[in-house]
Amino acid sequence: MEIEVKKIKEKYIIAEECPITIFMEQIGGKWKPVIIWILLSNEVMRFNELDKTIKGISQKMLSQQLKDLEQLGVVVRKSYPVIPPKVEYRLTEKGKSLAPLLTGMKTWVYENLI
Amino acid sequence: MEIEVKKIKEKYIIAEECPITIFMEQIGGKWKPVIIWILLSNEVMRFNELDKTIKGISQKMLSQQLKDLEQLGVVVRKSYPVIPPKVEYRLTEKGKSLAPLLTGMKTWVYENLI
DNA sequence: ACAAGTACTTACTAAATGGTAAGTAACTGA
DNA sequence: TCAGTTACTTACCATTTAGTAAGTACTTGT
Numbered sequence: 001m002e003i004e005v006k007k008i009k010e011k012y013i014i015a016e017e018c019p020i021t022i023f024m025e026q027i028g029g030k031w032k033p034v035i036i037w038i039l040l041s042n043e044v045m046r047f048n049e050l051d052k053t054i055k056g057i058s059q060k061m062l063s064q065q066l067k068d069l070e071q072l073g074v075v076v077r078k079s080y081p082v083i084p085p086k087v088e089y090r091l092t093e094k095g096k097s098l099a100p101l102l103t104g105m106k107t108w109v110y111e112n113l114i
Numbered sequence: 115m116e117i118e119v120k121k122i123k124e125k126y127i128i129a130e131e132c133p134i135t136i137f138m139e140q141i142g143g144k145w146k147p148v149i150i151w152i153l154l155s156n157e158v159m160r161f162n163e164l165d166k167t168i169k170g171i172s173q174k175m176l177s178q179q180l181k182d183l184e185q186l187g188v189v190v191r192k193s194y195p196v197i198p199p200k201v202e203y204r205l206t207e208k209g210k211s212l213a214p215l216l217t218g219m220k221t222w223v224y225e226n227l228i
Numbered sequence: 229a230c231a232a233g234t235a236c237t238t239a240c241t242a243a244a245t246g247g248t249a250a251g252t253a254a255c256t257g258a
Numbered sequence: 259t260c261a262g263t264t265a266c267t268t269a270c271c272a273t274t275t276a277g278t279a280a281g282t283a284c285t286t287g288t
Contacts, residue, residue, distance in 0.1 A: 020151045021144075022227060023219040028142050029248080031136045047265050058247060064268055073226075083255040084264040094226050101222060104215045105137040112187075112208050113136060146274080161235050172277060177236055197285045198234040 014068055026072055027098070031065045036074065037102050039091045047087050074098070140186055141212070145171055145179045150188065151216050153205045161201050188212070 007008055027033060031054070038053055039045060045053070066089060069075040074095035079087040118173055141147060145168070151157060152167055159167070180203060183189040188209035194200040 018148055018151070019220040020147045020216055021221040022223050024142065024144070024147055025121065026223075028138065030135075030138070033138055034132055037132070037134045048263095051265095059266065060248090060268090061246070079265090081263095083253085084262085085254090085266080087265060095212065097226070098222065101215065101218045102134055104218060106133040108215060109140075111134050111135040112142065112211070114133075150285085162233095165235095174237065174238090174278090175276070193235090196234095198232085199236080199284085201235060 027069075027074065029065075031061055032069060033102065033105075035062075035065055035069065036091065036095060036098055039075065039089065039095065040102065042100050044088050044090045047089070050089065069095070141183075141188065143179075145175055146183060147216065147219075149176075149179055149183065150205065150209060150212055153189065153203065153209065154213050154216065158202050158204045161203070164203065183209070 027036065034057075035050065036053055038050065042049075042053075047059075047062070047066075050066075051057065051059060054062070057065075066075060066077065070077050072094075073092055075089055076092055077087060077089055079085065118180075129132065141150065148168055148171075149164065152224055155169075156163075161173075161176070161180075165171065165173060167175070180189060180191065184191050186208075189203055190206055192202045192204075194202075
């Protein structure tokens, strides 16, 4: 990833430094916001529950996105050494702090698109 | 686009009806939020100004995204019949109403990622 | 006559993203 | 013995998204 020179006089915005771009890179995309949205209304959820709740997501995508969110510090994963496996997911404080943003999106959609 | 059956008891969320998904489909992606973000701080901008301001975007992407945003009712385009061409872009009220969301994203990034 | 300027479009290519289906591990209950 | 359960991973393929480069239109200034 190349770092580019900032040219303030010409009002250049360096994509890598633009907070909106960073936000979108981290929690944008097709599935991450939905996963967070669901975990906001369900304190704890198991893998299969998330899978069933989020219509259309595949197991591959779900585990990949959960891994990303865990790394980001938005979600915590707790696995129990039992058979069959049991793994719980919940939001961290960082994750919960996204609530106003997501409800803001919902409100905006209801007021402007539907 | 197929419409799926809603299963409330099983807590299914139909992606097409999830407001967060709708939001992301409409104003998510790599460029749209940045374009809006810049138009929030610059009332009126010409095509070339946007192109120079948003580092890394190509003219193709810029005109495509502006077209999408115009269709969405977030941006208005005003073109003057002069040569060389002059076209101005600005946010509509709908577009301006995204301000709190975008500043929220910025704040979240500063507080949680940087 | 010709380059410059502006706001694009087109054609082609590359990369990122997402989907499908199958496989895996280990134990339980029938 | 054998299907069922859960939380995944892997391999492969399709689709979407984005990037590059060139072209276009029309007029002004040199």
